[in-house]
Amino acid sequence: MQKRRSATRPARLLAAAGLALLATIALAAPLRAADTDYKGWFVALDLAQTQPGSLDSHYANNFVVNGTDTVNKRLVMNTDSDMTWRLAVGYGFGKERGSLKVSYWSFDNDQTEIKNGLLGSVYPTVFGYSNSGSSYIGYGNNTTYPITAQATTKVKARATDIDYVRPIAVGERTTIKWLAGLRVASFEETERFDGVIDYNGAYGAGLQTYSQAKHFKSDAVGPRFGVAAVFGFTRHFSMQGSAAFSFLQADTKGESLAIDNSGATDANSVKDDHLRGEIRDYDLRAVWNYGHLDYYLGYSASEWSGLVTDPLPAADCCTSGSGGSIRDNIAFNSLHGGVVWRFGPTK
Numbered sequence: 001m002q003k004r005r006s007a008t009r010p011a012r013l014l015a016a017a018g019l020a021l022l023a024t025i026a027l028a029a030p031l032r033a034a035d036t037d038y039k040g041w042f043v044a045l046d047l048a049q050t051q052p053g054s055l056d057s058h059y060a061n062n063f064v065v066n067g068t069d070t071v072n073k074r075l076v077m078n079t080d081s082d083m084t085w086r087l088a089v090g091y092g093f094g095k096e097r098g099s100l101k102v103s104y105w106s107f108d109n110d111q112t113e114i115k116n117g118l119l120g121s122v123y124p125t126v127f128g129y130s131n132s133g134s135s136y137i138g139y140g141n142n143t144t145y146p147i148t149a150q151a152t153t154k155v156k157a158r159a160t161d162i163d164y165v166r167p168i169a170v171g172e173r174t175t176i177k178w179l180a181g182l183r184v185a186s187f188e189e190t191e192r193f194d195g196v197i198d199y200n201g202a203y204g205a206g207l208q209t210y211s212q213a214k215h216f217k218s219d220a221v222g223p224r225f226g227v228a229a230v231f232g233f234t235r236h237f238s239m240q241g242s243a244a245f246s247f248l249q250a251d252t253k254g255e256s257l258a259i260d261n262s263g264a265t266d267a268n269s270v271k272d273d274h275l276r277g278e279i280r281d282y283d284l285r286a287v288w289n290y291g292h293l294d295y296y297l298g299y300s301a302s303e304w305s306g307l308v309t310d311p312l313p314a315a316d317c318c319t320s321g322s323g324g325s326i327r328d329n330i331a332f333n334s335l336h337g338g339v340v341w342r343f344g345p346t347k
Helices: 009-028
Strands: 002-005 039-053 057-066 069-077 082-093 099-118 121-124 147-169 174-198 207-232 237-259 265-290 293-305 329-342
Touching (some): 057 174, 069 099, 069 147, 082 329, 121 147, 121 174, 174 265, 207 265
Antiparallel strands (some): 002 099, 057 069, 099 147
């Protein structure tokens, strides 16, 4: 098996170096607590190594008949982590008046996986059963002619937020921050399967191919609410935990296609409006303050449901045991670090 990824090694090294640099600065700087009575503009930059979870990129089934027994193996692509970033710009209105900020987050991951030497038969599950012709390549008791299967996936996710944040001091070293805002989000996924077998002239056949592809995109918008608790351990160091919930209205469009060796095609399309979507964001971070700068390191999880549901699940026929999970939610888990710059005067 060979595996290729567009998320290159230099990108990984860059993300790791960025997080290490933030950690070094945070630990080495002579920190002091940031003044809470702040009025003016601020900018925040966040870098993360993000692992998507529960994508369930099930692209085919490999059936091998051995005597009276049939063995079925689900072929699923393992999605690796990738570098993500978030940028925020906002304005603080001063003590007890809160702040307004606009932020943008992006995830973009492409992967390719190749499996060589598969025996038996391969049923791709990107499109599933096709009425236009054969829905598989090879045959169950094939032990002579190896099959090559290639799968590609592309996943894109975006989130733009407009938030008003209001801090309330509830103790000498404890502050609660309430959040209310609006989120615009999108999720886009592309899958493709390409299979080839060379019968080398047997049965009057030579090279045979079979392909399936799918693409869908969901756009969503809705209100966002959240709360964060800041626990100050010293003047220079605090821990912050937060949770935010977005309740979204989503529209989705999708299309899928199957092409057999003869060129015959079978196509599906869908448009579904007024879907319910929800995004749950959780974050825990350690924060160091130095004048007009905040440095932080933390762990975050973002759970997306509804708008990530596949609107064109693979049609199932003659593929016993092929089924897979009906995905309704995925997660983006991140180790992240960042810095916040404040440009206005403190009082």
